[in-house]
Amino acid sequence: MKPESPLQNEQELPPFVKTWRQFYRLLIGWLVFLILIFYAFTKYFE
Amino acid sequence: MSGIDWAVLILTLVVIVTYGIYKSRGEQNIHGYLLGNQSLPWYHVCLSVMATQASAITFLSAPGLAYSSGMSFVQFYFGLPLAMIVLCITFVPIFHRLKVYTAYEYLEQRFDLKTRALTAFLFLVQRGLSTGITIYAPSIILSTILNINTTYTTLFIGSLVVFYTVYGGTKAVSYTQILQMSIIFCGLFAAGAMVVHLLPANIGFVKAISIAGKMGRTNAIDLTFDPNNRYTLWTGLLGGFFLQLSYFGTDQSQVGRYLSGASVSQSRLGLLMNGLVKIPMQFLILLIGVLVFTFYQYNKPPVFFNSFELNKLEKSKYNPELNKIKAEYTLIHKEKEVAVNKMNAALDKDDTGLIDEQRKVLQEADQKEKSIKKQVTDLMVKNDIHANTDDNNYIFLSFVTQYLPRGLIGLLIAIIFLASMGSTASALNSLASTTVIDIYKRLIKKDASDHEYLQVSRLATVFWGIVCIVMALYASKIGNLLEAVNILGSYIYGTILGVFLVAFYVKSVNGRAVFFGAVLTEIVVTLLGWNEVVAYLWLNVIGCMLVIFFSLIIQTFIKHKKNPRGLS
Numbered sequence: 128m129k130p131e132s133p134l135q136n137e138q139e140l141p142p143f144v145k146t147w148r149q150f151y152r153l154l155i156g157w158l159v160f161l162i163l164i165f166y167a168f169t170k171y172f173e
Numbered sequence: 174m175s176g177i178d179w180a181v182l183i184l185t186l187v188v189i190v191t192y193g194i195y196k197s198r199g200e201q202n203i204h205g206y207l208l209g210n211q212s213l214p215w216y217h218v219c220l221s222v223m224a225t226q227a228s229a230i231t232f233l234s235a236p237g238l239a240y241s242s243g244m245s246f247v248q249f250y251f252g253l254p255l256a257m258i259v260l261c262i263t264f265v266p267i268f269h270r271l272k273v274y275t276a277y278e279y280l281e282q283r284f285d286l287k288t289r290a291l292t293a294f295l296f297l298v299q300r301g302l303s304t305g306i307t308i309y310a311p312s313i314i315l316s317t318i319l320n321i322n323t324t325y326t327t328l329f330i331g332s333l334v335v336f337y338t339v340y341g342g343t344k345a346v347s348y349t350q351i352l353q354m355s356i357i358f359c360g361l362f363a364a365g366a367m368v369v370h371l372l373p374a375n376i377g378f379v380k381a382i383s384i385a386g387k388m389g390r391t392n393a394i395d396l397t398f399d400p401n402n403r404y405t406l407w408t409g410l411l412g413g414f415f416l417q418l419s420y421f422g423t424d425q426s427q428v429g430r431y432l433s434g435a436s437v438s439q440s441r442l443g444l445l446m447n448g449l450v451k452i453p454m455q456f457l458i459l460l461i462g463v464l465v466f467t468f469y470q471y472n473k474p475p476v477f478f479n480s481f482e483l484n485k486l487e488k489s490k491y492n493p494e495l496n497k498i499k500a501e502y503t504l505i506h507k508e509k510e511v512a513v514n515k516m517n518a519a520l521d522k523d524d525t526g527l528i529d530e531q532r533k534v535l536q537e538a539d540q541k542e543k544s545i546k547k548q549v550t551d552l553m554v555k556n557d558i559h560a561n562t563d564d565n566n567y568i569f570l571s572f573v574t575q576y577l578p579r580g581l582i583g584l585l586i587a588i589i590f591l592a593s594m595g596s597t598a599s600a601l602n603s604l605a606s607t608t609v610i611d612i613y614k615r616l617i618k619k620d621a622s623d624h625e626y627l628q629v630s631r632l633a634t635v636f637w638g639i640v641c642i643v644m645a646l647y648a649s650k651i652g653n654l655l656e657a658v659n660i661l662g663s664y665i666y667g668t669i670l671g672v673f674l675v676a677f678y679v680k681s682v683n684g685r686a687v688f689f690g691a692v693l694t695e696i697v698v699t700l701l702g703w704n705e706v707v708a709y710l711w712l713n714v715i716g717c718m719l720v721i722f723f724s725l726i727i728q729t730f731i732k733h734k735k736n737p738r739g740l741s
Contacts, residue, residue, distance in 0.1 A: 139438035147441065151258045154448050158254045161452050162406070165247065165393040172386025 174574070174582060181583030182590070185356065189349055189591055190337050193598075197345030203626040207274055207606045209344035209433040217347045218434045218443025221599070222421070223451065224350035225430055227357070228307045228596035231458065232589050237565035239462025240469075243392040245404040247459055249659070249710070250452050252414030256421055257448035261441040263677050264422045269437045274610045275603075276428040276673070283676040285684030286615070291691060292669050293611040296425055297604060299665040301637060304600040305644020306657055308334060311593040312645065313566055316481055323481075327645045334594050335638030338601040339631050343433050346598045353591040360581075360588040361458065367577055368464040373471050376517065381467040382460075383520055384513060387532050388539060390463050393456070403708045412710030415717050416663060419670030425603035426596075465572050470513045472576075473506045477549050478567035482560055486549070489556045495549065502545045509538040601641070605633040663709045664702050667716020668694045674717065675724050682724045686731060690723030 141150045174182075204210055213221075238246050264276075273279050277296070281289035312326035338346075369378050376384070385391055395405040402408070421427045421444070434440030476499055477483045486495055512534040519527035550562035573585050609630045614621070621629075648657075668691050675687050698716045702709060 139436060141438070141442060141445075147261070150445055151261070154254045154258060154445055157449055158251065158452070161456075162251065162394065165456070169392055169394045172382055172391040173389075 174586075175579045177579045178583030178586070181580055182587045185584065185587035186590060189352055189594070192352060193337060193345045193349040194340050196348040197340055202623050203609075203630060205344065206627055206630055207343055207429065207602070207610070209347060211433055212435050213344070213347055213433045213439070214435060215439045215442035215446065217351060218431050218440055219446040219450075220354045221347040221350045221430045221433070222427055222443065222447050223454075224354050224357075224592070224595040225426055225599040226420075226451075226596070227354075227454075228310065228592055231455075232357075232361075232592055233310055233313065233566045233569060235455065235458045236462030236465060236569035237567070239390060239459040240466045240568045241565055243390040244456070244459045244463060245392050245395050247393050247452065247456050248395065248404045248406055248409030249413050250417075250455050251406065251409035252411065253417045253451050254448035255410070255414050256417035257444045259418055260422050260444055264428075264673075265431065265440050265444070266437050267677070268428065268432060269440065273432075275425050275607050276423050277425070277607065277611050280672065280676060281615075284687055288672065288684050288688045288691070289611060290616070291688060292423070292672055293607050295665050295669055295695070296423070297607055299662060300424065300426060300600055300604055301640050302644055303661055304597055304604070304637070304641040305646075306648045306661075307593060307597050307600065308641055309645035309648035310566065311589050313570070321481075324646055327648075328642065330590075330593070331638065331642035331645055334597045335601065335635060335642070337594060338598045338638065339634045343429060343602055346595070346602060347430070347433060349598070350595045353595045356584070357588050357592060360584050361461065363581055364573070364577070364585055365457065365461050365464065367581065368461060368468055368572075371576055372464075372468055376467070376471070378464075380517065380520065381464055384470060384516060385463045385467045387516060387520075387528065388466075388535050390466050393459075400707050400711065403710065408708060408710040412663075412708075412713050415670060415713035416659070416666055416710060419666035419673075419713060419717070420662065423666070423669040423673050425607050426600045427603075429603045429606055430599060462569065465569060468572070468576075471510065473503065475571060476502050476545065477553075478564035478571045479561060480567070480571070482553055482562075482564075483549075485560070486553055486556055491552045491556050494552060498545055498548050498552075502542070505538060505541050505545065509535065509542070512538060597641070601634050601637050604637040605630045608633040608637070660702070660709045663712040663716075664698055665695075665716075667698060667713040668720055670713070671717040671720025671724075675721055679721065679724065682728045683731075686728035687720070687724045689727050690720050693723050694719040 141147055144150050144153060235246065268276065268279065271279055271282065275293070277289045277293040280292055308331045309323070309327055312323050312330045316323040316326045369381065372381055382391060395402065397405055398407065399405070421431075431440040431444055434443055475483065486492070512531055516528065516531040516535060519531055550560075553560040553562055570589075573582055577585065609626055613629055613633075614626060618625075671694060672687055672691050675682050675690075694716055697719055698712050701707060701715065702712050707715070
């Protein structure tokens with residue numbers, strides 16, 4: 128049997144935002160932002 | 174390399190290896206050795222998964238890819254943030270709750286032993302082979318510097334990594350990777366700044382990118398729908414998502430990393446931060462390749478970047494022919510330099526007509542250079558049928574050793590070593606975990622002592638180290654290393670991911686259906702990949718979907734056979 132982890136806690140909240148769902152949305156937003164930036168980069172320098 | 178470079182290289186390696194060994198002291202049980210007692214904070218998890226994925230191959234091949242075909246490779250990582258989200262919602266809480274050592278343990282609880290054994294076996298094959306390639310990449314460096322065959326350098330580096338990994342458990346690997354990633358970020362920033370500094374006085378950072386852009390090297394986004402095009406937005410989002418999900422969700426070398434997190438939240442946060450940082454990091458690495466490309470428009474690059482193969486040809490009977498080709502190459506480069514200067518002037522004037530005109534001239538010169546290179550590689554094959562004719566992995570390396578200042582060369586070479594050691598250590602650790610937990614402990618000896626499992630783990634690490642070194646010796650016959658690793662992964666990852674998705678989301682399917690579904694899928698995917706029917710990233714999607722499809726069909730058939738009239 129594996130020993131218990133002392134900090135095992137699923138209820139810890141993420142930093143900067145109030146819920147994990149908000150963190151996931153933040154990450155999706157970041158991805159969209161990066162794609163748009165890279166698209167602009169491609170168009171500008173091509 | 175100068176004395177200062179050797180001193181920086183040796184000092185960095187000694188400090189890192191010593192630190193790893195120091196941190197691994199006192200790890201006397203299997204839980205500590207394989208999972209680091211699940212005590213690590215999120216930033217350890219984040220840097221550790223990044224260091225595991227970013228091997229030396231990343232730093233050798235990616236700039237080379239940008240140099241020769243542009244930045245489209247960045248799209249390969251677009252699926253990663255999405256994959257991190259799915260992992261955090263589903264995989265991480267389940268693996269933590271069930272307190273598993275390996276991802277495959279869960280499959281026995283959900284399905285049966287044979288499904289667990291099949292996925293563990295597929296992982297061992299895939300990771301065993303690809304780790305060989307990971308070891309081979311840094312061995313190229315020593316071979317170029319010392320001008321000796323990669324066989325000897327592969328043996329040296331492989332042995333060093335195995336030695337370090339056997340001593341260092343998961344915790345030590347994670348601690349070491351923090352230092353590694355810090356040094357890597359600093360070194361890459363310094364390398365990028367140096368390339369810009371080495372450009373002609375009238376070429377700044379933006380101008381350098383503009384020139385490369387006019388020659389098709391800034392193509393970060395490709396919106397076309399051609400299924401045979403390897404890197405587009407769609408292959409990156411869809412194929413990349415499936416590949417990253419299966420890599421992080423089912424490859425023990427990554428599962429082992431985030432399972433060492435102190436809690437579900439620490440593991441989650443580590444993965445999500447990886448999702449935030451990974452794409453910009455990869456973009457910057459490719460950008461360095463683009464800057465190196467512009468640098469070589471003003472400084473004649475070698476006719477072939479792999480100096481070992483070039484020296485071999487120079488010493489052969491084909492040297493007179495090679496000299497003729499070199500003379501022609503010099504002329505073409507001069508023409509190209511004139512055209513680049515005209516392009517620069519056109520960019521200053523913002524003269525669209527002139528820019529288009531010079532673009533055509535430069536593209537023609539680019540084609541001529543490629544044709545010259547083809548003549549050189551043809552000669553190489555004539556001279557030695559086993560010659561390595563792909564020099565992509567040598568482009569950045571050649572630039573570093575020839576143009577960067579003393580000290581920085583040593584640091585960048587140390588970075589490539591460290592990156593390789595970090596990812597190889599994780600891989601060997603995960604191969605040992607799977608061998609011990611899923612094979613030895615489950616099928617061979619169930620009730621051995623903790624000490625015995627620890628000893629078997631160390632022996633398994635040595636065994637896999639030897640296998641990987643042997644594989645590395647064959648890696649020189651494969652083209653671009655980074656792509657080779659990803660292609661190999663695409664043959665297997667989709668199938669394994671399909672099994673896990675069925676486990677998580679299709680509760681009606683049982684072990685027998687998913688097992689035969691996975692076997693059928695692997696046959697189909699191998700046939701599709703072997704015959705190059707679609708770009709390799711799509712194999713992940715196809716593999717995953719086929720497992721779900723076949724499992725459902727087989728499950729329906731099993732139910733029907735048990736109950737032909739459909740009676741409950």
